[in-house]
Every structure is written in C-alpha cells, then in structure tokens.
Amino acid sequence: xxxxxxxxxxxxxxxxxxxxxxxxxxxxxxxxxxxxxxxxxxxxxxxxxxxxxxxxxxxxxxxxxxxxxxxxxxxxxxxxxxxxxxxxxxxxxxxxxxxxxxxxxxxxxxxxxxxxxxxxxxxxxxxxxxxxxxxxxxxxxxxxxxxxxxxxxxxxxxxxxxxxxxxxxxxxxxxxxxxxxxxxxxxxxxxxxxxxxxxxxxxxxxxxxxxxxxxxxxxxxxxxxxxxxxxxxxxxxxxxxxxxxxxxxxxxxxxxxxxxxxxxxxxxxxxxxxxxxxxxxxxxxxxxxxxxxxxxxxxxxxxxxxxxx
Amino acid sequence: xxxxxxxxxxxxxxxxxxxxxxxxxxxxxxxxxxxxxxxxxxxxxxxxxxxxxxxxxxxxxxxxxxxxxxxxxxxxxxxxxxxxxxxxxxxxxxxxxxxxxxxxxxxxxxxxxxxxxxxxxxxxxxxxxxxxxxxxxxxxxxxxxxxxxxxxxxxxxxxxxxxxxxxxxxxxxxxxxxxxxxxxxxxxxxxxxxxxxxxxxxxxxxxxxxxxxxxxxxxxxxxxxxxxxxxxxxxxxxxxxxxxxxxxxxxxxxxxxxxxxxxxxxxxxxxxxxxx
Ligand SMILES: Nc1ncnc2c1ncn2[C@@H]1O[C@H](COP(=O)(O)OP(=O)(O)OP(=O)(O)O)[C@@H](O)[C@H]1O
Ligand SMILES: [Mg+2]
Numbered sequence: 001x002x003x004x005x006x007x008x009x010x011x012x013x014x015x016x017x018x019x020x021x022x023x024x025x026x027x028x029x030x031x032x033x034x035x036x037x038x039x040x041x042x043x044x045x046x047x048x049x050x051x052x053x054x055x056x057x058x059x060x061x062x063x064x065x066x067x068x069x070x071x072x073x074x075x076x077x078x079x080x081x082x083x084x085x086x087x088x089x090x091x092x093x094x095x096x097x098x099x100x101x102x103x104x105x106x107x108x109x110x111x112x113x114x115x116x117x118x119x120x121x122x123x124x125x126x127x128x129x130x131x132x133x134x135x136x137x138x139x140x141x142x143x144x145x146x147x148x149x150x151x152x153x154x155x156x157x158x159x160x161x162x163x164x165x166x167x168x169x170x171x172x173x174x175x176x177x178x179x180x181x182x183x184x185x186x187x188x189x190x191x192x193x194x195x196x197x198x199x200x201x202x203x204x205x206x207x208x209x210x211x212x213x214x215x216x217x218x219x220x221x222x223x224x225x226x227x228x229x230x231x232x233x234x235x236x237x238x239x240x241x242x243x244x245x246x247x248x249x250x251x252x253x254x255x256x257x258x259x260x261x262x263x264x265x266x267x268x269x270x271x272x273x274x275x276x277x278x279x280x281x282x283x284x285x286x287x288x289x290x291x292x293x294x295x296x297x298x299x300x301x302x303x304x305x306x307x308x309x
Numbered sequence: 310x311x312x313x314x315x316x317x318x319x320x321x322x323x324x325x326x327x328x329x330x331x332x333x334x335x336x337x338x339x340x341x342x343x344x345x346x347x348x349x350x351x352x353x354x355x356x357x358x359x360x361x362x363x364x365x366x367x368x369x370x371x372x373x374x375x376x377x378x379x380x381x382x383x384x385x386x387x388x389x390x391x392x393x394x395x396x397x398x399x400x401x402x403x404x405x406x407x408x409x410x411x412x413x414x415x416x417x418x419x420x421x422x423x424x425x426x427x428x429x430x431x432x433x434x435x436x437x438x439x440x441x442x443x444x445x446x447x448x449x450x451x452x453x454x455x456x457x458x459x460x461x462x463x464x465x466x467x468x469x470x471x472x473x474x475x476x477x478x479x480x481x482x483x484x485x486x487x488x489x490x491x492x493x494x495x496x497x498x499x500x501x502x503x504x505x506x507x508x509x510x511x512x513x514x515x516x517x518x519x520x521x522x523x524x525x526x527x528x529x530x531x532x533x534x535x536x537x538x539x540x541x542x543x544x545x546x547x548x549x550x551x552x553x554x555x556x557x558x559x560x561x562x563x564x565x566x567x568x569x570x571x572x573x574x575x576x577x578x579x580x581x582x583x584x585x
Contacts, residue, residue: 045584050584071424083417084417084420087345087411088340088343096337097420099339102327103322114320140420169318
C-alpha cells in the first residue's frame with residue numbers, strides 16, 4: 001500500500017511533481033503512466049525518500065519509508081537510473097544488499113536463477129547489457145520478498161521473451177496479494193498488464209481509474225477515407241455521433257463509423273473511394289490527447305481565474 | 310494470457326531481518342573487498358611503504374663513506390624506515406575518497422540508501438570497515454620497512470636504533486595509525502564532495518598545497534599556525550623527534566582525530582539532508 005498526499009517536488013525553478021495525491025492498493029497491478037518528464041521517476045524517488053519532497057508526504061504500508069525497520073521487506077524497487085557499482089559482480093552486489101538485512105546467501109542465489117543471470121553472476125556488472133542490467137535490478141528489487149514492488153520502466157531493454165516474463169511476474173506478484181506499482185510511458189504495455197492506472201502529466205494527476213474504464217473512454221472508431229468526392233461523402237455519412245475531420249482536400253478522418261458502414265454508404269451514394277483504412281484504436285494517441293487536454297485545460301482555467309480576479 | 314491463476318515464480322522467504330549497524334558493516338566489508346580498485350590501492354600502499362625505506366637505506370649505505378659529517382647528522386633511521394608512509398598515504402587517501410564517491414559515480418548509492426534509508430549507518434560502517442582494513446593492512450609493511458631498512462643499514466654498522474628504544478615502537482606503529490586516519494579523513498572529504506576528482510583534489514589541497522603555502526607567511530605566523538594543520542598534526546604520531554614548533558605525538562594525533570571527526574560530522578549532516 002502506497003499513499004501519497006499532496007506530494008510536490010521542486011528542483012530549483014522546475015516543479016517536477018505537483019500536488020500529487022493517490023493510493024496504490026495491494027492485490028492488483030497499478031500502472032503509473034505519463035509522458036517523458038512528467039515526474040514518474042521523481043515520484044518513485046520520493047516514495048523511497050531518496051529525494052525529500054518540497055511539500056506533502058508519502059507513506060508505504062502506513063509509515064515513511066525511512067521509518068521501517070526492514071525496508072527491503074516492505075518495498076522492492078527498480079529505479080530508472082542504474083544503481084549498481086560497475087566494478088562489482090552481480091553476485092556480490094546482491095550479497096551486499098542482502099547482508100544489510102541479514103538475508104541469507106541462498107536467497108541471493110535463488111534470485112540470480114530466477115532472473116536468469118546464473119551464467120554471468122560472477123562478471124562485473126559494468127559489462128552487462130541493458131537487459132542484463134535490468135534483470136539484475138529486478139533481482140535486487142525482489143531480494144527481500146517485499147510486500148510492495150515498485151518498478152520504474154521495467155521492460156526497458158528487455159527482449160520480447162523478457163517482456164512476457166515480466167508481465168507474468170507482475171501479475172503473479174499482484175495475485176499473491178502484493179502491491180505492484182509500475183511506471184511506463186507506453187500505454188499499450190500498461191493496457192496488457194495493469195488493472196488500475198494513475199496517469200500524470202507535468203507532475204499533476206490527470207486520471208486515476210481502472211484500466212478497463214480508461215480504455216473504453218479512449219477507444220473509438222477512426223477510419224481514414226480518401227475520395228475524389230470527399231464533400232459528397234461527408235454529406236452521406238453525416239450523423240449525430242459522427243465527426244469528420246478534413247486532413248487534406250480529398251482525405252478525411254471519420255470518427256464514429258466502421259469502415260464497412262462508410263464503404264456501404266459510399267456505394268449507395270455512388271461515391272468513389274480511393275482509400276478506406278480503419279485505424280487501430282490508438283491508445284498512445286488517446287493517452288497523448290488526454291495529457292495534452294489536461295495541460296490546456298489547466299492553462300485556460302488559470303486565465304479564467306485571473307480574468308475573474 | 311493463460312486462464313489459470315497467476316503465481317509468481319518468486320520463492321517466498323520467511324526471513325524478515327531488520328537493518329542493524331553490524332549487518333550494514335558486514336555489507337560494507339563485502340562491498341570493499343569485492344572491488345578491484347580496493348585490492349590495487351591497498352597493494353600499492355603496502356608495497357610503497359616497504360619499497361621506499363629499502364631504497365633509501367640502500368642508497369644511504371652506499372653513499373655513507375662520501376657523506377660530510379653534517380649530512381650524516383641529518384640522517385635519522387626512523388625517517389628512513391617510515392619514508393614510505395609519505396608516499397603510500399596517497400594510495401590510501403585515494404581509496405578513502407573512492408569508497409564513497411565510487412557509489413555516487415556509479416549510482417550504487419541509490420541502492421545502498423534504499424536498503425538503509427536512514428543513511429548514517431552506511432557512513433559509520435564504511436568508516437569503521439575501511440579504517441580497520443587500512444590499519445590492519447598497513448601494520449605489516451611499517452614493521453617490515455623498519456626491520457628491513459635496519460638490516461640493510463646494519464651491514465654498514467650505521468644508523469642503528471632498537472625497536473625497544475623509547476618512542477620507536479610508537480612511531481613505527483604510528484605510521485599505520487597515520488595511514489588509517491588519512492584514509493578516514495579522505496573518506497569524510499569524499500562524502501562531502503561526492504565526486505572522485507573533486508575529493509582527491511580537496512584532499513591534495515589540504516595535505517600538499519596548503520602546508521608549503523604557509524612558508525609565504527612571516528616565520529612567526531608560520532611557526533604558530535603550521536603545527537595545527539591536519540597534515541602536520543597527523544604526522545607527529547610517526548615522528549620520533551619533535552621540534553619546538555610542532556605538537557607532541559598524542560596531542561597531535563588527538564587533533565588529527567578531531568579533524569577526521571569534523572569531516573565525518575559535516576558529511577553526516579549533508580548525507581541525511583541532501584537528495585541523492
Ligand atoms: N535531480 C533533478 N534535478 C533537476 N531536475 C530534475 C531532477 N530529476 C528530475 N528533474 C526534472 O523533473 C521532471 C520530471 O522528471 P522525471 O525523471 O521524474 O520524469 P519521468 O516521468 O520519469 O520521465 P521519463 O518517462 O522520461 O522517465 C523533468 O523535467 C526533469 O528534467
Ligand atoms: Mg522516468
């Protein structure tokens with residue numbers, strides 16, 4: 001369980017996290033979503049108290065992270081930036097972390113096997129590829145058998161097999177009743193893994209909703225139509241739930257109808273079509289729209305307030 | 310995705326150990342000995358501590374016949390035996406800085422502070438572990454340096470001094486004490502500066518640049534101030550004789566310990582306050 005209240009962090013003039021309040025519940029995978037620079041990694045560092053908040057607070061299992069007697073049993077974290085001494089072997093890295101909590105060597109070996117680093121465990125971590133480094137980071141996160149697992153872009157650098165493994169691992173950890181908090185800037189990845197989403201943009205919370213709900217809002221039919229009689233077609237398909245955007249003369253983007261409906265309408269009206277392309281309901285775009293709208297909305301709101309004042 | 314319930318492959322563990330100072334010290338011991346840079350720096354320190362006295366003893370022996378009485382009077386057996394300390398302190402200091410700055414440059418510090426979020430146990434453990442290792446590893450070379458240089462000089466029946474002569478044992482072991490304290494001081498500087506190059510530069514400034522600069526001051530000022538510099542106060546523990554303008558061994562050492570404590574105290578305050 002992670003609970004953030006009015007969490008705010010300034011780096012000089014730059015506000016990286018802005019009044020963020022949310023809670024991450026156990027038993028499900030919670031995705032932490034936001035475009036680059038939106039403050040995901042900063043929030044995670046604040047949770048671990050590696051950085052101190054400018055305002056607000058965050059607790060893990062009811063306490064500040066620093067207050068826990070055995071922090072690695074509370075939270076296992078994979079940070080965005082590499083957190084391994086390049087001159088030390090993977091085995092000794094994990095052993096040194098384990099020893100701070102009196103975790104036995106056997107556990108270190110178990111985790112090295114789990115993440116598939118057995119053959120390179122005695123090699124210096126500086127020679128590891130991106131994916132191997134990521135696996136080492138995951139091993140250190142799971143070392144203490146933590147009740148909360150917090151991973152910053154865990155699939156970064158993993159191959160397709162590794163990505164699937166990660167997805168199953170996260171779901172399995174959640175099914176065991178743990179709190180799982182995973183950041184990503186890839187909506188499509190989160191759609192497959194997360195049960196709940198916390199979405200941020202420019203350090204502020206934009207959405208805090210179940211993935212199912214988020215997707216139903218986001219999806220909608222979008223079809224690209226090219227026709228020499230575009231204006232004619234536009235009249236034919238007009239309807240209450242249909243929006244038509246003219247991209248170029250002769251090129252339309254239609255929301256609210258399937259390609260079959262558009263094709264049928266065109267045939268009935270005798271309109272020639274040169275292209276009829278259903279676009280994948282783009283989660284990324286929906287996500288971008290959402291974050292963009294938020295920023296514009298906030299700006300407009302401010303102007304209104306100023307005007308009223 | 311499969312229909313059956315998900316179970317993570319992560320084996321559970323019943324273990325729920327808490328963080329203790331002793332456990333953090335064990336962890337720091339693992340960190341220290343598992344790095345190549347540690348082994349190299351300590352080996353270099355070990356060898357320099359022995360090699361330089363052996364070389365000086367050999368050169369002094371071969372030139373003794375052609376030396377003026379004045380030159381001969383200037384030679385002291387303990388200066389020869391502990392000449393290596395002046396050089397090996399660099400290796401120890403660089404390692405002391407690296408023990409902490411190496412974690413910042415690689416990002417390891419984030420892992421360390423995630424495991425030990427109270428942070429201070431890490432600083433105390435690093436100091437204790439590195440200080441102990443530096444001392445224990447530097448005792449043999451100062452002893453070897455003393456007896457080897459004496460053996461070389463004894464073949465020419467010159468500059469003999471007994472280990473049981475008052476102050477000799479203290480000075481010889483004092484060489485190792487000094488090296489340990491230099492390492493701890495450097496570690497404190499490293500923890501304040503958090504950057505390898507900056508830490509080494511700061512150490513070199515305090516130990517090698519400021520002392521000669523004191524010669525620019527009027528002699529009376531120089532005499533009054535210099536003895537309180539860390540390098541001057543620190544070296545009294547391995548000096549057999551003490552001039553009018555230097556502290557005696559134990560006050561000097563106490564002052565140097567004070568400098569180490571000050572560096573660590575500043576480091577401790579900054580450590581808990583700063584973002585990583
Ligand atoms: N230590 C720091 N000093 C100064 N600015 C920082 C620091 N850390 C983060 N920032 C700034 O705060 C903002 C948020 O950064 P953060 O890394 O948290 O974003 P993010 O959501 O993790 O992005 P990404 O998806 O690229 O990983 C950025 O504008 C970044 O430049
Ligand atoms: Mg990030």
